[in-house]
Amino acid sequence: MANNTDLPNHLAVLIDADNTPPAIVEGLFEEIAKYGTASVKRIYGDWTKPNLGGWKKVLLDYSIQPVQQFAYTTGKNATDSSLIIDAMDLLYTRDLDGFCLVSSDSDFTRLAARLREAGLTVYGFGEQKTPKPLVAACDKFIYTEILRDDQDDADAGKAAKAAQERTAGNTPPIKFIARVIDDISGEDNFAHLGALGQNLNKRRPEFDTRLYGFKKLSDLLAAQKKHFELRKGENGGLWVRNKGE
Incomplete structure (x- = not known):
């Protein structure tokens, strides 16, 4: 939501x-x-x-x-x-x-x-x-x-x-998250974090960052620096894109 x-x-x-x-x-x-x-x-x-x-x-x-x-x-x-x-x-x-x-x-x-x-x-x-x-x-x-x-x-x-x-032992679904980012990102390949969260839950109702030891989606993405890049928008919102590594 x-x-x-x-x-x-x-x-x-x-x-x-x-x-x-x-x-x-x-x-x-x-x-x-x-x-x-x-x-x-x-x-x-x-x-x-x-x-x-x-x-x-x-x-x-x-x-x-x-x-x-x-x-x-x-x-x-x-x-x-x-x-x-x-x-x-x-x-x-x-x-x-x-x-x-x-x-x-x-x-x-x-x-x-x-x-x-x-x-x-x-x-x-x-x-x-x-x-x-x-x-x-x-x-x-x-x-x-x-x-x-x-x-x-x-x-x-x-x-x-x-x-x-x-x-313990729960691994974040990196490929799934990456696919959703690709689907909803703009021409600069960045997707709004709020929109990403909504789409993740629409596609997998059971998706919950707490299953992987993180309280927030932003925390999970920040911990996966090899795969994702976070940045703040002009209005203070967070945006994310795939690093493609």
């Missing part, structure tokens, strides 16, 4: 408790705040089961409404159906600008596509094991590993170390 004026204001946050760890909750809502206001916050699961105990501890703190869904038959996920039905009800009864679907379950792929067909923005949140079709069905997909706040991280030092471990 280029700037805050382009962001949707009212979002519905629908969480699949069966496929989402409670350790992400703080980072999740901090991330959602970048895109708009979480006007609806619901989480779906069978709250009679002990495996959701971690979520029960944080529901009140974040004002998330739990939706009870009993598992009627072994091997069938009734939670998914409940979330999908609610999403469609909200689509037609509430004046929303977008949805945040929090799950790694590919069963929500068609839901994400249907919401986008209705003209709403869809933000997906899931683990890196999330099937590619669900990732591609969203406007933007954020991997929840970068949002985690594990209880074992007793201090900031341990938390930082854990974050580094989660991003």
Whole structure:
């Protein structure tokens, strides 16, 4: 997104408790705040089961409404159906600008596509094991590993170390970035950094500089001096071009 004026204001946050760890909750809502206001916050699961105990501890703190869904038959996920039905009800009864679907379950792929067909923005949140079709069905997909706040991280030092471990081994997609720069650059071969970020996310909804250990796109590009050249524009904006090496 280029700037805050382009962001949707009212979002519905629908969480699949069966496929989402409670350790992400703080980072999740901090991330959602970048895109708009979480006007609806619901989480779906069978709250009679002990495996959701971690979520029960944080529901009140974040004002998330739990939706009870009993598992009627072994091997069938009734939670998914409940979330999908609610999403469609909200689509037609509430004046929303977008949805945040929090799950790694590919069963929500068609839901994400249907919401986008209705003209709403869809933000997906899931683990890196999330099937590619669900990732591609969203406007933007954020991997929840970068949002985690594990209880074992007793201090900031341990938390930082854990974050580094989660991003270790991830190599920035240099060739992909270079192709996008070529596609959108002007006659001087420079592309505006904001436009580059928008196009990267349009082509790969899951693209996120934090996966490679960088907070900002400019930081990632600056660290790849062999491949990219950054310069400031007359109005203070940043521009980038390929070095072609």
